[in-house]
Amino acid sequence: MRKFEEKTIRSEKIYDGKVVHLQVDDVTLPNGKTSKREIIKHPGAVAIIPITKDKKIIFVEQYRKPLEKSLVEIPAGKLEPGEKPEATAVRELEEETGYTTNELEFVASFYTSPGFADELMYIYVSNKLEELKEKIDGDEDEFVEILELTLEEAQQYVKENRIQDAKTNYAILYLQTLEMM
Amino acid sequence: MRKFEEKTIRSEKIYDGKVVHLQVDDVTLPNGKTSKREIIKHPGAVAIIPITKDKKIIFVEQYRKPLEKSLVEIPAGKLEPGEKPEATAVRELEEETGYTTNELEFVASFYTSPGFADELMYIYVSNKLEELKEKIDGDEDEFVEILELTLEEAQQYVKENRIQDAKTNYAILYLQTLEMM
Numbered sequence: 471m472r473k474f475e476e477k478t479i480r481s482e483k484i485y486d487g488k489v490v491h492l493q494v495d496d497v498t499l500p501n502g503k504t505s506k507r508e509i510i511k512h513p514g515a516v517a518i519i520p521i522t523k524d525k526k527i528i529f530v531e532q533y534r535k536p537l538e539k540s541l542v543e544i545p546a547g548k549l550e551p552g553e554k555p556e557a558t559a560v561r562e563l564e565e566e567t568g569y570t571t572n573e574l575e576f577v578a579s580f581y582t583s584p585g586f587a588d589e590l591m592y593i594y595v596s597n598k599l600e601e602l603k604e605k606i607d608g609d610e611d612e613f614v615e616i617l618e619l620t621l622e623e624a625q626q627y628v629k630e631n632r633i634q635d636a637k638t639n640y641a642i643l644y645l646q647t648l649e650m651m
Numbered sequence: 652m653r654k655f656e657e658k659t660i661r662s663e664k665i666y667d668g669k670v671v672h673l674q675v676d677d678v679t680l681p682n683g684k685t686s687k688r689e690i691i692k693h694p695g696a697v698a699i700i701p702i703t704k705d706k707k708i709i710f711v712e713q714y715r716k717p718l719e720k721s722l723v724e725i726p727a728g729k730l731e732p733g734e735k736p737e738a739t740a741v742r743e744l745e746e747e748t749g750y751t752t753n754e755l756e757f758v759a760s761f762y763t764s765p766g767f768a769d770e771l772m773y774i775y776v777s778n779k780l781e782e783l784k785e786k787i788d789g790d791e792d793e794f795v796e797i798l799e800l801t802l803e804e805a806q807q808y809v810k811e812n813r814i815q816d817a818k819t820n821y822a823i824l825y826l827q828t829l830e831m832m
Binding site: 473474475476484485487488489490492494495497499500501503505506507508509510511512515531532533534535536537540541543548578579580581582583584585586587588589590591610611613614615628631634635636637638639640643644646647 | 665666673680681687691693715716817821
């Protein structure tokens with residue numbers, strides 16, 4: 471679908487970072503006028519909803535510098551170049567929770583902020599978890615704490631804004647619509 | 652919650668745009684090491700789920716330059732400085748659909764990409780819509796087309812990735828959990 475397409479006249483790279491890349495495009499609008507679009511390029515991300523045998527959901531709490539506070543979220547991480555989303559899901563599960571799985575189910579994919587960023591988020595779910603024998607270290611600049619919550623407890627966290635994150639709020643609604651909980 | 656707090660050593664402004672602001676912070680991690688955080692500052696956004704008398708959901712299709720394609724989304728827009736989210740919701744409804752309402756219900760708020768951006772998204776729903784007598788013009792660089800879909804049609808759009816957007820996918824799941832549809 472290319473309805474209302476905006477043609478690029480000129481694209482200026484502003485910043486080439488570790489995670490985000492910023493460019494500003496001059497575009498021609500459908501009415502012939504021109505405008506500027508500020509665009510964040512992002513490698514994409516993958517999240518997993520891990521469900522234990524006793525039907526608890528595994529979350530991680532971590533500090534989010536852009537918000538200057540910590541949030542409770544489902545495990546997630548950036549797609550590495552050439553990595554399949556399923557592989558990212560298992561890697562993040564292993565690094566952040568100490569569990570692994572070989573049974574993943576695709577839940578959804580969506581752009582997190584299509585107005586200014588191209589980040590595509592993939593979400594998977596697994597209720598076939600196995601504990602890892604040895605802990606795997608994740609990113610050296612990531613500090614997370616694990617929480618196992620029932621769906622009801624997670625819904626309470628949403629009310630208290632301790633869970634307040636697109637992928638995690640989506641995951642909780644998704645579980646509400648399922649029979650598995 | 653300030654668990655695992657990352658203290659700012661230095662903050663460098665990289666870009667000050669119309670929509671996004673980019674800064675790179677040097678931070679001290681909980682283990683005493685340092686790291687860099689690339690942070691997008693965004694004014695926040697508000698979306699509304701408009702439901703017509705015959706239980707159709709009003710969507711807008713628009714070109715999303717970061718993705719180089721158009722998406723079907725619920726009406727949404729940026730918070731203006733000092734504006735209450737409820738006012739943004741009504742303004743965007745009026746500008747994008749030609750309807751208005753004086754009955755809004757809060758659905759949820761969440762950060763869209765807490766790893767790199769502070770954008771907070773508020774979502775409201777209304778099934779008490781009234782047609783505006785006169786059309787209100789919106790942003791001069793916004794071109795949208797209106798679609799009215801049943802919930803089943805919207806779910807089909809999700810399967811086809813014509814709807815693939817955090818707030819809109821969330822809205823559709825939310826409606827699935829309600830009796831009102």
